[in-house]
Amino acid sequence: MGTLRIQAKETDGVQTERMDGNLGFRGTVDHQIIQNTRRRYKRKLGFPRMIMDDTLFQMKSKIVKRRKVEEGRQCKLKEREITRMEGGKKWKILFFGGTGYIGKFMVRASVEFGHPTFVYARPLSHLSRVPPASNANRLRDEFRGTGVVLETEHEKMVSAMKEADVVISTLPYPLVSAQLKIIEAIKAAGNIKRFLPSEFGIEEDRITALPPFQAFLDKKKCIRRAIEAAGIPYTYVSANCYCAYFVNRLLRPSEQEDTVFVRGTGDAKTVLNYEEDIVRYTIRLSCDPRACNRIAIYRLPKNVISQNEFISLWEMKTGRSLKRVHILEEELVKLSEMLPDQDNISVSLMHSIFVKGDMMSYSIKEDDFEVSTMYLDMEYTSIDQLLDIFLTGNAPPPAYAAFA
Numbered sequence: 001m002g003t004l005r006i007q008a009k010e011t012d013g014v015q016t017e018r019m020d021g022n023l024g025f026r027g028t029v030d031h032q033i034i035q036n037t038r039r040r041y042k043r044k045l046g047f048p049r050m051i052m053d054d055t056l057f058q059m060k061s062k063i064v065k066r067r068k069v070e071e072g073r074q075c076k077l078k079e080r081e082i083t084r085m086e087g088g089k090k091w092k093i094l095f096f097g098g099t100g101y102i103g104k105f106m107v108r109a110s111v112e113f114g115h116p117t118f119v120y121a122r123p124l125s126h127l128s129r130v131p132p133a134s135n136a137n138r139l140r141d142e143f144r145g146t147g148v149v150l151e152t153e154h155e156k157m158v159s160a161m162k163e164a165d166v167v168i169s170t171l172p173y174p175l176v177s178a179q180l181k182i183i184e185a186i187k188a189a190g191n192i193k194r195f196l197p198s199e200f201g202i203e204e205d206r207i208t209a210l211p212p213f214q215a216f217l218d219k220k221k222c223i224r225r226a227i228e229a230a231g232i233p234y235t236y237v238s239a240n241c242y243c244a245y246f247v248n249r250l251l252r253p254s255e256q257e258d259t260v261f262v263r264g265t266g267d268a269k270t271v272l273n274y275e276e277d278i279v280r281y282t283i284r285l286s287c288d289p290r291a292c293n294r295i296a297i298y299r300l301p302k303n304v305i306s307q308n309e310f311i312s313l314w315e316m317k318t319g320r321s322l323k324r325v326h327i328l329e330e331e332l333v334k335l336s337e338m339l340p341d342q343d344n345i346s347v348s349l350m351h352s353i354f355v356k357g358d359m360m361s362y363s364i365k366e367d368d369f370e371v372s373t374m375y376l377d378m379e380y381t382s383i384d385q386l387l388d389i390f391l392t393g394n395a396p397p398p399a400y401a402a403f404a
């Protein structure tokens, strides 16, 4: 409401300013009005043509100048409006899983946006036996160096919440149910303005998948229902495919393979969004009152593409032609029934995304929104541009999500 009032007032201010004292032009004067005025001048005052043109030229320059001022004001207004809509201040964001694949992008984006950033991490001792320990250490050092506060003790969960405004979980799938503890802590702390649970995939309330992937989705749905039952303000992020993650899996650019596996016919449309963009949109949403208790769907228009289309695009960019080996739908269904846990989830997920085209199979409800429509000021990376990043060798390295 506040924003609307200010906008109306300022807009009025611009509109009621006269562009020309004699004519009483308003700020929204356009070419048609100039033409009409020219006729009025001629009819009423009988000005000689030359003077008319000169007068109009001056008027036009004034109008253009005024328009520029107005555009500048509108821009500033828009920025102010966005800041206001997003809370008008830097919200404190607490992350769970902040050192993970998507978590690290998320934390870096939060710092870039200037939010005081906290990462709730496990004590390092649990990592001492596994090789990625050095990697986790390096990330933690990097975060500390940028002013991120690292919390490491489980008992501190509630007190960590008390320091924060927003909680974003990027915990891996095996820890989806562990988020019930986060929900309990949010309830106990009582001050959290927004919770974004670990979703960042397909819109789980809107599709039905093969049983192994459906079980995966059902687990995530349980968390949604628990959040709603607890009355915690939320934003659910249906980010669709992490683009670099899937390009690494499907095209395997680092392996320079001549063969590419195509799930099904390869014609179903899917959505591949660059991780860097997903996190920037997510950080903005997390502090934006307009996104409260809503589902954000990331169908960035330039990133809706089929497997066949992006394989062709890659062939064009690399100048290499790839042998396409199709894995038929029936085979995928059979594999989802036969393979052990984890592998069966992965196969049925691929079936949902690339054979059924589930990321594009439903329409966006009135209450939900497509994220890019909310932030028209934000540029995002198209698949075409992301493939260029792969060609430069600067793309994120291959990663595998944990399913168990």
Ligand SMILES: NC(=O)c1ccc[n+]([C@@H]2O[C@H](COP(=O)([O-])OP(=O)(O)OC[C@H]3O[C@@H](n4cnc5c(N)ncnc54)[C@H](OP(=O)(O)O)[C@@H]3O)[C@@H](O)[C@H]2O)c1
Pocket: 096, 097, 098, 099, 100, 101, 102, 103, 120, 121, 122, 136, 170, 171, 172, 173, 175, 198, 199, 200, 201, 202, 239, 240, 241, 242, 243, 245, 400, 401, 402
């Ligand atoms: N849309 C897509 O294309 C796509 C692709 C992959 C994943 N996803 C989704 O993205 C979300 C995040 O997945 P991810 O692959 O980024 O996760 P991840 O890389 O596996 O990261 C998990 C992080 O969680 C923490 N963690 C792991 N085990 C833990 C434990 N036992 N206790 C406490 N913390 C633990 C770790 O942080 P610390 O060690 O610092 O505690 C780790 O850095 C999931 O919801 C997943 O389904 C989506």
